Amino acid sequence: MPKQINILAIESxxxxxxxxxxxxxxxxxxxxxxxxxHERFGGVVPELASRAHMQNIVPVxxxxxxxxxxxxxxxxxxxxxxxxxxxxxxxxxxxxxKAFAQALNVPLIAVHHMQAHVLAHFIDDSPEFxxxxxxxxxxxxxIVLCRSHLDMEVLGETIDDAAGEAFDKVAKMLGLPYPxxxxxxxxxxxxxxxxxxxPIAEMKGYSFSFSGIKTSVLYFLQANxxxxxxxxxxxxxxxxASVQYTIIKTLMTKLKKAAKEHGIKQVGIAGGVSANSGLRxxxxxxGAELGWKVYIPKFEYCTDxxxxxxxxxxxxxxxxxxxxxxxxxxxxxxxx
Ligand code: KG4
Ligand code: ZN
Numbered sequence: 176m177p178k179q180i181n182i183l184a185i186e187s188x189x190x191x192x193x194x195x196x197x198x199x200x201x202x203x204x205x206x207x208x209x210x211x212x213h214e215r216f217g218g219v220v221p222e223l224a225s226r227a228h229m230q231n232i233v234p235v236x237x238x239x240x241x242x243x244x245x246x247x248x249x250x251x252x253x254x255x256x257x258x259x260x261x262x263x264x265x266x267x268x269x270x271x272x273k274a275f276a277q278a279l280n281v282p283l284i285a286v287h288h289m290q291a292h293v294l295a296h297f298i299d300d301s302p303e304f305x306x307x308x309x310x311x312x313x314x315x316x317x318i319v320l321c322r323s324h325l326d327m328e329v330l331g332e333t334i335d336d337a338a339g340e341a342f343d344k345v346a347k348m349l350g351l352p353y354p355x356x357x358x359x360x361x362x363x364x365x366x367x368x369x370x371x372x373x374p375i376a377e378m379k380g381y382s383f384s385f386s387g388i389k390t391s392v393l394y395f396l397q398a399n400x401x402x403x404x405x406x407x408x409x410x411x412x413x414x415x416a417s418v419q420y421t422i423i424k425t426l427m428t429k430l431k432k433a434a435k436e437h438g439i440k441q442v443g444i445a446g447g448v449s450a451n452s453g454l455r456x457x458x459x460x461x462g463a464e465l466g467w468k469v470y471i472p473k474f475e476y477c478t479d480x481x482x483x484x485x486x487x488x489x490x491x492x493x494x495x496x497x498x499x500x501x502x503x504x505x506x507x508x509x510x511x
Contacts, residue, residue: 180251180492181243183275184485185236187268188260188288189313190219191478192231196243196250197485202298204242205475205482206235217353218343225263232271239481250279254488257285257498258508259314265504273500284488285498287508288479290327292445293319294490295476295483302470307439309430311454312446312479313339313354316426318381318433324490330433331381338422339448341385345392345418349407359415360451366416371395373421381429388421419453427457434467443470450477 179198186193190213195205208231213219240247255272256265276283293308306321316333336344339356346355373391376384392414399406407414434442444458455471462469476482491497 179249180489181245181249182284182485182488182492183236183239183250183253184286184481184488185232185253185255185268185272186288186479186481186484187228187232187264188256189264189479190224190227191480192228192235193479193481194232194236194239195481195485196239196245197482197489198243200297200486200489202482202485203245204239205480206239206242207475207480208235214352217347219261221261221263224261225267228264228267232267236271236275247279250281252276252282252284252488252492252497253279254284254286254484254491256288256291256484256504257502258505259288260504260506262504262506265506269502269504277500282492282497283500283502284491284496285502286484286487286491288484289315289317289319290325291483291487293321293327294324294487295445295472295480296443296470297324298476298482298486299473300470302441302443302468304441305437305439306441306443306470307430307434307437308442309426309444309449310446311338311426311444311448313337313343313356315446316383316385318429320433320437320439325494325496331383331429333383333385334378335384335386336389338383338385338426339446341389341422342419342448344389348393348396349411349414356448356451359419360453362412362415363419363453364416366412366414368416368420370410370413371417373418375421375425375428381433383425383429385422385425388418388425392418419451423451423453423457426454427461430458431461431465434465440465440467441470442467443472445472445477447478450474
């Protein structure tokens with residue numbers, strides 16, 4: 176094994192083209208090119224995302240290597256997001272990573288995007304095992320039990336929409352630009368979370384459902400707009416605060432249940448929605464009350480980034496868990 180392990184990591188599962196260099200588990204660089212092209216469509220347009228990845232990938236990798244002060248010949252392995260995600264987007268990252276690894280004659284490492292979101296906690300910190308992670312992103316909502324870096328079990332997940340999707344869809348109904356989650360967060364801070372009541376789905380075990388809240392907000396807005404066409408304008412902050420309160424309550428109820436039933440006190444949140452200030456506050460308060468050690472990744476490691484792919488690649492490299500050159504990306508993936 177080389178003295179220093181330098182992993183070049185590529186993330187291209189959705190609408191961020193990102194490249195990072197991770198040396199011996201430490202992030203040296205993490206470049207992210209966010210694709211603005213989707214904003215005017217109110218959601219990610221898969222074909223435009225693939226094209227933007229194609230345009231961005233070489234300059235982003237170049238920037239990551241320059242930032243890290245690294246030459247290509249210093250790279251020990253190339254990690255890439257293999258699944259899940261938009262297939263066209265994944266293909267760009269996968270082809271690039273394969274070509275790069277082959278040209279340098281170094282191992283190729285296939286990474287599961289959701290596992291990487293969890294391992295983002297190990298970039299600057301080192302939670303003890305067993306560790307419980309609530310991963311909340313635009314495409315997923317999962318409670319994951321981690322027994323070691325690479326031994327993880329999904330205890331429960333959403334049966335329909337993800338938490339981030341609920342934020343984004345409600346934001347769209349309110350006329351806010353995509354992705355709406357951060358704006359709902361911002362406006363919620365100025366509103367009253369108790370002003371409007373939305374239902375919390377009663378789900379078995381550790382499952383989630385967020386399609387009900389979306390529908391109830393839709394009917395609620397339609398009914399109120401009939402009586403007052405300016406209803407949204409006049410109540411924007413309170414609507415955002417009330418919706419956010421409901422989503423957070425749904426998430427925290429299941430997280431508390433999982434922590435209690437598994438006797439775990441090391442608890443974290445990950446994924447794009449873990450950037451939400453209300454969720455961060457809620458987990459800190461619950462943690463203080465229940466004696467948890469709470470883990471929240473740095474802001475830039477919450478939303479999609481290649482640093483988390485790099486740290487996962489690093490742990491896989493240590494185990495010799497390499498991919499074959501015939502590996503191909505998949506849009507949906509079962510947990511490894
Ligand atoms: O993990 P991520 O970057 O991409 C996926 O893998 O999906 O998550 C993106 C999601 C979007 O739905 C976005 O609206 C949401 O994370 N998000 C937030 C906030 N920041 C990002 N949702 C609520 N509050 C935020 N501050
Ligand atoms: Zn993600």
